[in-house]
Each structure stands twice: as structure tokens, then as C-alpha cells.
Amino acid sequence: MNQFQLNTTLNQDCFTLGTIKNSLILLLNNKHYPWFIIVPKTSIEQIDLLDESLQVDLLQQSSQLSKFIRGNYTIDKINIASIGNMVPQIHIHVIGRSKTDPSWPGVVWGQTHKTEYTKEEALKVQNKLKTFIPELQESSI
């Protein structure tokens, strides 16, 4: 666990909002979608190889983020996925999808539409998330 380091691509593409239990909670730097990513601090690369209690933690975190998205954005569906073909470190996407977003009804992976957040906007998301999930240990953005 001590040797955990966030994958370079995830680190470049996301704001780290904070930590819940053993997981980093990231915000993908793309305002087109409310797109959060959960990264458990482990070197194991497949969810089913994690201890079952850690798997349940990830499930609960994805449910918390789903409820946060539904409560704070106008969306039609939540997409949840663990893919990792390019970034092997376990990371779970939790994304609010809307019929008006640029990729609907297709999936978002491989799409190139991108608009970055300002730092202030990212801080605002972090604050809202902290209000919704008080156990979030905030990181400095």
C-alpha cells in the first residue's frame, strides 16, 4: 500500500478531489460530463482480485458518487465502468450522461470533446462533494 502512486495519465487528466477510505476520488478535467473516477490505493490490477471488503467499499463509493451526480446535475443515466485497457491501474469511472451531451448515446471513451474546468470551478465541485460526502478527506487542488 505504501508504494501506491497514482498513474501518470490519470494524474495529468484529473483533479484529485480527495480520499474516501482507501480510494482516491478524481474529477476528470472535462466539463462536458460530470465524470468522477475512483482509484483504490492498491497495486492489484483487477477488481475481482481485491479482498471482498475492498470491493464492497468501491461499490459503496460508486453508489455515493452516483447519488451525488443525480442530485447535482441534470442527467439521464449514470455510466459506471472499470476498463483499464490503456491505464492498467484499477480505476472506476462514474459518469453522469445526458441526452444533450456531445457523445450521447455512445460511450464517452475514445471521444475527443473536451472543455477544461477553471481551478475555481473544480474547487466548487470539490466543495459540493464534501458537503454530500462528509467523510471525503479533501486534497489540495
Place this chain on the structure above:
Amino acid sequence: MNQFQLNTTLNQDCFTLGTIKNSLILLLNNKHYPWFIIVPKTSIEQIDLLDESLQVDLLQQSSQLSKFIRGNYTIDKINIASIGNMVPQIHIHVIGRSKTDPSWPGVVWGQTHKTEYTKEEALKVQNKLKTFIPELQESSI
């Protein structure tokens, strides 16, 4: 629960291999990937709105399928996803991905590569799955 009906698209595109607890286990009719789909028998359309015990059942089923795939196919990664932008009924994809498959490293959704199973091949997958997961209640293919 009594009113559950498998979505028409899923029914057309897949073999129903059987049932584990409250979930149908489907095999997508495309030999390019070992591609299984879990469909809980519910009219609720988002995972986080299910009772937590049902969410944990889905997690365990996706882990069982992941281990089955890893043990029976040559793969490099397992992709797990709940999307549902086109088919709103909850369904969880559990897909073995290989660096030699036609969509690697991209995602499989939206790809058109397809080769169907014969009935015998699908029955063989069902038999293997039954051996690996004895609690599978097999459906007639």
C-alpha cells in the same frame, strides 16, 4: 419482480445461459470476445437505487464471471461496465479483453466486429460456466 421481462434487444443479441440468485446470466452472441451480461430481475434502472444486498449480489456475480473468464480464456484485461444509454434495463457487461482482439485497446461498445456462435458452441460455454459456478440454474438454449 413478477413483471420482469428481459429487454428485447438483449434477448435478440444474447443467449440466456441461466440464472444466479435474482440475475439472468447472458452470453453475447459474438465469439470475438468472452462477453457475459448480468441482468438483475428488477424494474429499477440504476444500480445505486437497488437494495444494497442486491448490489452486493451483482458485485459477486461480476467477480465470479471475471474469474471464470480468466480461467477459461486467454485474456489481458477484464472490462466491467454498466452503461445503458440505449437499453435502460440494468445490465452489467463482463468482458474478457485481449491485446489480439479486434477492438483492443479501444472499448467494445459501438464496434461492429461480429462472429456468431453455433448453438453447440454456446452450449459448451454454458456447460463450462455451470461447472465453474454450480449454483447457475441453466436455461434451455
